[in-house]
Each structure stands twice: as C-alpha cells, then as structure tokens.
Amino acid sequence: MSTYLIAEHKDGQLKKASLEMLSECLRQGTQPTCILLGHGALEAAAGELGKAGASKVVILEHAELASYSSEGFANALYGYLSKQSPSVIMAGASWQGKDYLPRLSAKFNAGLASDCTEFKLSGNSATVRRPVFAGKCSQAVSFSSGPAIFSVRPNVLAVGGDQSTTPQIEKVAADVGQIRAKVTEVLSSGQKKVDLTEADIIVSGGRSLKSADNFKLLFDCASVVGAAVGASRAAVDAGYAPHDMQVGQTGKTVSPKLYVACGISGAIQHLAGMRTSKVIVAINKDPEAPIFQKADYGIVGDLFEVVPHLTEELKKLKANS
Amino acid sequence: MNIIVLVKQVPDTETKIKISGDKKSIEKTDVKWVINPYDEFAIEQALKTKEQLKAGSVTVVSMGPDRVVESLRTAIAMGADNAVHVKTDQPLDSYLVGKTLAEVVKKESGQLVFTGKQGIDDDQAATFGFVAEFLNWPSASMVVKCEIAADKITVQREVEGGTRFVLQMPAPAVIAVDKGINTPRYASLPGIMKAKKKEIKTYSMSDLGMASEAIKTVSADYALPPERQAGKKLSGDAASQAKELVRLLREEAKVI
Incomplete structure (x- = not known):
C-alpha cells in the first residue's frame, strides 16, 4: 500500500489542512509519503511535516511551480506519481486541490471524491464519506479501480501532537509539461480577509443588515477575534x-x-452550508426564526444593538487574556 | 465560435432531502428539478460571448434520463441555439460524465466550453477538470470575469481571502463559472415558443463510444446528518445578553 499526501503551502508556509490529513493517516497507522510542489524555500514546510510525524517528504521542484497552475501541478504530480504505483492520493480541498485533482484523476483514468470529511485507509484502497447537497446529507464513496483519489475538507480532522521526526527529504526535478493557462496578474481586494473555509470563527450577516455599509459592524466584531465575515x-x-x-x-x-x-x-439552503459548525450562535429579532432551532445559543434581539455590545465584550476578553 | 455549455439538472435548493430505501441515492419522487444554478451563469456567459463575437452558436448539453430534456428546453428558451441530450439511466460519476461530455464536445466540434463551477447536488466541482483533461485543453474554474478576444481568453478567478488571479489562455478552453459573473436572463416568450418545437439531438452512450465505460467511484450509505438541538436563549437587555454570551462561549463551549 502506498499512500501519497499532496501537502499545500502558501509562500513556503504549510497549510493546516495538510497537517490535519497527515495526523489522520498516522492515527490510522499509515505513514504517507508527503509531496510538496514549488521552487526553493520548502525546507521549512517539509520540516513542519516532519514535526507532525512525516517520515518522507518529496519535493517536486521546477521554476514554473513557484506559482500555481492546474496544468503545471497536474503534469508534475502525474509525472512523479505514475512511476510510483500509488494506491491512495489525497490533497486538501482548497481552491488549488479542487482545481488540479480532476485533471490528475483523468490522467490516471481514475475516479475522484471531492471535499471529504472522513477517510478510512484499508488495504490497497480507501473509503471516504463526503457531504452532498451542501451537507443536507452525506454519502460513502468507494473506489472500484485505479488509485483512490480524494480531497479532504479543511478544519474537520484534528491535528495530532508534536512527533519531532526529521523527515527524509527527496528533491525531484519535476516535469511540468505544457502550461497554457497562466496567471498574469494577482488582484487583491485591499483588505486582508480571513478565508471563510479555513476560519475558526465566522460572523455572518443576513438581509437584516440593510446595507453593505452596515456590514462594518460585523467586520469590527470579527477583527477582535480574527474571525472571517460571511453572508x-x-x-x-x-x-x-x-x-x-x-x-x-x-x-x-x-x-x-x-x-x-x-x-x-435560517433558510434551508443557508443551514446546509453551516450546520457542521461546532457551536452556532443566532442573533435575530424574530423569535420564530428557524435559525434558533439549530443554534446552541440564541439571542432574540436587534443585531444593531447586540453586535456592538458583543464587540465590546470580546475586546474586554482579549484585553484580559 | 461553437460554444458548448455543459448543464446538469439538479434538485431545487429548497428541496428537503430524503434518503432512498436502499440508501444508494436520495428519494427522487417529489423533487422539483431545475438547471444547476451555476450552470445558469454558464448559459448566460455563453449567450453573452456569442452576442459579443456576433457569430457562432451556443449548444447546451446535458446527461441523464428523459427528464433532463426539460432543462435543455429551458436553456433554448433563454437563447441557446441547439441542445444535445446524452440519454442514460445508469449511475454516473465525475469520471464517466467528464469522459462522455468530452466526446460530445469533439462530436459537436466545440471550440469553447462553459459550465458551472460545481453541481449543487453532488458538490464534486470536478466535471470541468475531467472534460478539460480528456480534451487536453486548458481550463479555469471559479471564474468571476471572462473576456474572449480572437483566440485569447482572459479570466479572473476567485482564490482565497479576497484575492483574484487574472489568467490568460488560448482557445479552445474549458471555463467553469462562479456566481457573480453575470445575471442570467429570463426566457423570452418567443424563446419559449421556439423551445417547444426545437428538435433535441439525442446520443446514447454507445453513440459516443462509451458503452464499455463504467464508473470508477461507487456511492452508497447515504445518511442524513444528526439533527441539531435548539440550545439556550439568553435573556436580559442587549448589554447583558452580549456579556452572558461571551461568558458561555468562553467557559461552557470553550470556543473563544
């Protein structure tokens, strides 16, 4: 059984989702080969994987892998993995993983299970569970042929403790093939936003906010605790x-x-997207709002009054801790 | 330019999901079927592109049982020129759908493919990538802006934390669109009349050389998530509610 975990980093900084998958593999008694793609300065990320228990890290290197492209990543990964006879290939269900994994799966003539919340490694394959209909229900998926290729949702699996392993690092010159779709510019919206899918805390607003300007209330509250703002x-x-x-x-x-x-x-299609949150708080004027049926803590009240108080209380908490 | 739009028929977002008796799918009776919302943006983008280029055609393609014809007719009513139905009742997965639709694109001499970034039923977000790879075309997903000039395509795609990438690629390509790229038009009355009479081309799996192909992933054991229980309602004025909430989140729930 050979399990490959495609780790993800941003400018050399490892993504937490990679550690979550690694820890889960180790809990199941499987030592995966971790793969990093990029161009230089990946030793720190490899070291972080080692700290979390990885014994082997392969770095696929090429100048063209310094920035992300679906073709470059899929070609480099296929070039390497097709020589290894992998039985399981996993990656984080990030904007990158979701982008190149379908291509990589097609190259292997294999299936794909996206955005899984559980995986079970067994023998030469794996079974996974994944939410469908945005979480209104879930399905188990097994792989009938080819390597089992799947992506894992960030923030679901727990990161294990410090293992302090020094991994064996193998550097491989990657073959990136032909890259036709290329990034020519990166546009930033200015404000540095916390990514919703990776956020520990989300403060979310509905139509009752009444205007785009009023979302500032939520941004102010969110910034105190490093939360992301949703809608x-x-x-x-x-x-x-x-x-x-x-x-x-x-x-x-x-x-x-x-x-x-x-x-x-709390419309059904909104609940579907957030029902797996660990703790849900609802602030709403309408005591009959369906969101209260799902909330661990409910405040019947005007958000324009409650949220500023909440922001103040959180500031006090932060000041005292 | 022959523009192909890949469209999936899915249960409406308001659907309350029930699990079928064998747990191998959802209960499909009493489901209101609609065009996948992300694919509506793809149809609109294809129509806009054709209008801007002042030439070419828009062909919508959908796979599945006979009921998907209704979604194809809706797309024609919106303004699509042609429709292709890949008729099959067999179980599908991203691999089989991707490989089959790539064959349709070849057969219809497609020069550009639009589709939604994901189906809101299976949430795989994978069709675009399988199709692109099987065609050996470049691709972009989560596209929120798209400009087509001669054979150069420029798109903007959402990444994380409020950042966008500008990508350039040559045609032909597969573009998977996100919400926010446009506002889909409504079907016009003449469009609806045209859609009723329009002949829809039908392919079987064997017409596409796919008779011996099978799915690579098997889904089973569908389950509903555990129901959440309503928790505590906090009383008092806004100030004391907020104070009590922070205390509970800190001491009881331990999440802050």
Whole structure:
C-alpha cells in the first residue's frame, strides 16, 4: 500500500489542512509519503511535516511551480506519481486541490471524491464519506479501480501532537509539461480577509443588515477575534456583500468552531452550508426564526444593538487574556 | 465560435432531502428539478460571448434520463441555439460524465466550453477538470470575469481571502463559472415558443463510444446528518445578553 499526501503551502508556509490529513493517516497507522510542489524555500514546510510525524517528504521542484497552475501541478504530480504505483492520493480541498485533482484523476483514468470529511485507509484502497447537497446529507464513496483519489475538507480532522521526526527529504526535478493557462496578474481586494473555509470563527450577516455599509459592524466584531465575515444568500443577492462571502448551498460550505449568525433567518439552503459548525450562535429579532432551532445559543434581539455590545465584550476578553 | 455549455439538472435548493430505501441515492419522487444554478451563469456567459463575437452558436448539453430534456428546453428558451441530450439511466460519476461530455464536445466540434463551477447536488466541482483533461485543453474554474478576444481568453478567478488571479489562455478552453459573473436572463416568450418545437439531438452512450465505460467511484450509505438541538436563549437587555454570551462561549463551549 502506498499512500501519497499532496501537502499545500502558501509562500513556503504549510497549510493546516495538510497537517490535519497527515495526523489522520498516522492515527490510522499509515505513514504517507508527503509531496510538496514549488521552487526553493520548502525546507521549512517539509520540516513542519516532519514535526507532525512525516517520515518522507518529496519535493517536486521546477521554476514554473513557484506559482500555481492546474496544468503545471497536474503534469508534475502525474509525472512523479505514475512511476510510483500509488494506491491512495489525497490533497486538501482548497481552491488549488479542487482545481488540479480532476485533471490528475483523468490522467490516471481514475475516479475522484471531492471535499471529504472522513477517510478510512484499508488495504490497497480507501473509503471516504463526503457531504452532498451542501451537507443536507452525506454519502460513502468507494473506489472500484485505479488509485483512490480524494480531497479532504479543511478544519474537520484534528491535528495530532508534536512527533519531532526529521523527515527524509527527496528533491525531484519535476516535469511540468505544457502550461497554457497562466496567471498574469494577482488582484487583491485591499483588505486582508480571513478565508471563510479555513476560519475558526465566522460572523455572518443576513438581509437584516440593510446595507453593505452596515456590514462594518460585523467586520469590527470579527477583527477582535480574527474571525472571517460571511453572508447569507439574501444579503448577497441584495448587493450588501460580494459572492465570495456567501455561505450556503450556492456559496461556501463552512465548519468553523464558532458560527455567529446575525439577522439570518435560517433558510434551508443557508443551514446546509453551516450546520457542521461546532457551536452556532443566532442573533435575530424574530423569535420564530428557524435559525434558533439549530443554534446552541440564541439571542432574540436587534443585531444593531447586540453586535456592538458583543464587540465590546470580546475586546474586554482579549484585553484580559 | 461553437460554444458548448455543459448543464446538469439538479434538485431545487429548497428541496428537503430524503434518503432512498436502499440508501444508494436520495428519494427522487417529489423533487422539483431545475438547471444547476451555476450552470445558469454558464448559459448566460455563453449567450453573452456569442452576442459579443456576433457569430457562432451556443449548444447546451446535458446527461441523464428523459427528464433532463426539460432543462435543455429551458436553456433554448433563454437563447441557446441547439441542445444535445446524452440519454442514460445508469449511475454516473465525475469520471464517466467528464469522459462522455468530452466526446460530445469533439462530436459537436466545440471550440469553447462553459459550465458551472460545481453541481449543487453532488458538490464534486470536478466535471470541468475531467472534460478539460480528456480534451487536453486548458481550463479555469471559479471564474468571476471572462473576456474572449480572437483566440485569447482572459479570466479572473476567485482564490482565497479576497484575492483574484487574472489568467490568460488560448482557445479552445474549458471555463467553469462562479456566481457573480453575470445575471442570467429570463426566457423570452418567443424563446419559449421556439423551445417547444426545437428538435433535441439525442446520443446514447454507445453513440459516443462509451458503452464499455463504467464508473470508477461507487456511492452508497447515504445518511442524513444528526439533527441539531435548539440550545439556550439568553435573556436580559442587549448589554447583558452580549456579556452572558461571551461568558458561555468562553467557559461552557470553550470556543473563544
């Protein structure tokens, strides 16, 4: 059995999702070969994998892998992995993993299971469980032929303790093949936002926010605890928030430790996107709002009054800790 | 330019999901079927591109049982020129769908493919990549802006934390669009009349050389998530509610 874990990094900084997958493999008694792609300065990321228990890290190196491309990553990975007869290949269900894994699977003539919340390694294959319908239900998936290729949702599996292993590092000159779709520019929206799918805490707003300006209330609250700000479909469709903030069936599916729903009634398609949050708080004027049926803590009240107080209380907490 | 739009028919977002008796799928009776919302943006983008280029055609393609024809007719009513139905009742996965649809694109001499970034039923977000690889075309997903000029395609894609990448690639390519790229038009009355009469081309799996192909992933054991229980409602004025909430989150839930 050969299990490969494609680790992800941003400018050499390892993504937590990679450690989550690694820890889960080790808990199941499997030592995966970790793969990093890039161009130089990946020793720190490899060391971090070692600290979490990885004994072998392969670095696929090429100048063209310094920035992400679906073709470059899929070609480099296939070039290496097709010589290893892998039985399991996993990666994080990030914007990168979701982008290159379908291509890599097609190259292997294999199937793919995306965004899994559980995996079980057994013998020469794996079975996974993944939410469908944005979490309204889930399915088990098994692989009938080819390597079992799947991506794992960040923030679901626990990171294990420090193992302090020094991994064996193998550097391989990658073959990136032909890259036709190339990044020519990176546009930043200015404010540095916490990514919704990786956030530990999300403060989310609905149509009751009444305007895009009023979302500042939520950003102020979120910034105290390093939270991301989300929005309901109603708020996005009303133009109060951009689509990349939408949580729900036609937006992002999230599972933070804490989800604070402000002025969100709890439509079925919104609940689908956030129901796996560990703790849900609802703040809503309407005591009959369906969100209260799902919330661990409910505040019946006007968000315009409650949220500023909440921000103050969180500031006090931070000041005292 | 022959533009192909890959469309999936899915249960409406308001659908309350029930599990079938054998747990191998969801209960499909009483489901209202609609065009996958992300694919509606793909149809609109294809129509816009054709209008801008002032030439070419838009062909919508969907795979599945006879009911998907209704979604194809909706797409024609919106303005698509042609529709292709790959008729099959067999179980599908991303691999089989991707490989089959790539064959359709070849047969229809497609020069550009639009599709939604993911189906809101299976949430695989994989069709675009399988199709692109089987065609050996470049691709981009989560596209929120798309400009087509001659044979050069420029797109913007969402990445994380409010960042966008600008990508350039030559045509032909597969573009998977995200919400926010456009506002899909409604079907026009003449469009609806046209859609009723329009002949829809049908392929079987064997017409596409796919008779001996099978799925590579098997799904089973569908389950509903555990119901969440309603918790505590906090009382008092806004200030004391907020104070009590922070205390509970800290001491009881231990999440902050």
